[in-house]
Amino acid sequence: MATRQTQSLARLMRAPAIILLLIWMLVPLAMTLYYSFLNYNLLNPAGTSWAGWFNYSYFYTDPAFFDAVRNTLVLVLGVLTITVVLGTAIAMLIDKPIFGQGIVRILIISPFFVMPPVAALIWKNMIMHPSYGVFADLAKFFGQAPIDWFAQYPLTSIIIIVAWQWLPFATLILLTALQSLDGEQMEAAEMDGAGPVSRFIHLTLPHLSRAMTVVILIQTIFLLGIYAEILVTTNGGPGNASTNLTYLIYRAARLNFDIGGAAAGGIIAVILANFVAIFLMRAVGRNLD
């Protein structure tokens, strides 16, 4: 890219891809923005009219809105905590050479290959079901009353399911980070009199901080949009107990056929996601160079 000619040629060659990408992003965003200012209901498409800020105030004053925001945050934070803590623990376990290492690693990674609705259905019908789930069998075996997970702890149940799905991702990223930890550093620390706990705190954790940042940032992006697991298990209930923002928007658009309100909710969700992103970049982003 030395000369001016090659530079402008490069720009020309890049242009189609960039333009396509811009259209791909900007058109839906612009249309969503546009719809969010319309009274646009699919039950009465002929009556579409300009609404001003009504959709926003309507979505904002919906009693479910703050529940949904809170649930979204609890869901994201809960899954992040479980996956990072357990992911680190599992990564450290499977980092050690054991018999059947290859198979163990594949088994640990496999939940990632199950698509979300299928995973959620398996959990709903085979594991957490109050009469024929595995948890119910276990409870009965110990003489306890089975727990009706989705009725009693709806949000916790969804957190468990989503964490199960994302645990392999965290484990995998953290495992590769662990494997790049210099063995001589560990030995030096051993010579310096650091026990296993001190070595973990002073060497392993700082070394993993960058990988943890990547896990947290990437997972947050996806966790803000969790939807399928809620749809096939609790349907956002009981009440609004497991409704997050994405599900609230779905409810507005597909159950109430209120395109304008859903679009306004979408825009609010985008803004909130940006808040979360800024906060995250401040909190953990400095680990990335």
Added chain:
Amino acid sequence: MGSITLRNVRKAFGDIEVIPGVDLDIQDGEFVVFVGPSGCGKSTLLRLIAGLEDVSGGQIMIDGQDVTEHAPARRGLAMVFQSYALYPHMSVRKNITFPLKMSRMDQDEQNRRVEHAAKILNLTDYLDRKPGQLSGGQRQRVAIGRAIVREPSAFLFDEPLSNLDAALRVGMRVEISELHKKLATTMIYVTHDQVEAMTMADKIVVLRAGRVEQVGSPLELYRSPANRFVAGFIGSPNMNFLEGKAAAGHGAHAIGVRPEHFRMSLTEGAFAGTVGVAEHLGSDTFLHVDLDDGTHIIARAEGEFAARHGDRVWLTPEEGRIYRFDAEGLAI
């Protein structure tokens, strides 16, 4: 203080026996160098002494106390690694205080020791930097600093200079020797570089395939090598070996002559040959000579010697500087 004794120490990785049995006595305050070609087990032996590997048999004693089953930290030794193994996210100061912090030493004493070590090693200006911001030589000094603050009974060095460039290596060699004089602590130093071994050691241990070939002071090894391997390994350039008729004349299977023990002549001498490469350094001249019987010889003349590629030269070994070896390679 820091005497180390190995009694029939063995080490096997699975079925492969790396060290078949080593006996060694290291006196307090000695500078001992383990030297040998790559894969001879010298680093493994050092790691056994450090406790980073478990022995497969035998005993390791420090100051008369059996430490064979002790964890590395309890042996009172400090090690400097080939990669330095500094903690990348900690400042130089934190790196150096880490072992003190782990032993829960009080803060004032920690600071006193760090300042002292920094002064000895010229690191005072760098205490707040991260290892990534230091040059190779400075990192090396931080690694040494981390070792000396603990005031160990012995230092272990695992090829500490192999990552440095040639000029820096000579400098650090001198610094480590000076440090040894200053601290008068036992040091065990592993290297494959026989120049480092010759210049630094009080005692050299030559290893081959996990066996101790010979133990002695640098000049003892130079003057009276026990076998052909030691003879060929100590000295630079390597000793020349002649077999066949030339050796039979001295009643041996093979004879060895060091490059510096040849007299060169353009007219007459014991062995005739043709100069392949002539290296004129000014202070020395190295001739790579192909003798008429096909043996390749390196000979050194002090000062300048006028010989060029293709010239005929005659080489004569100095009297009393001819080493004789039997068919097994043992010195006669």
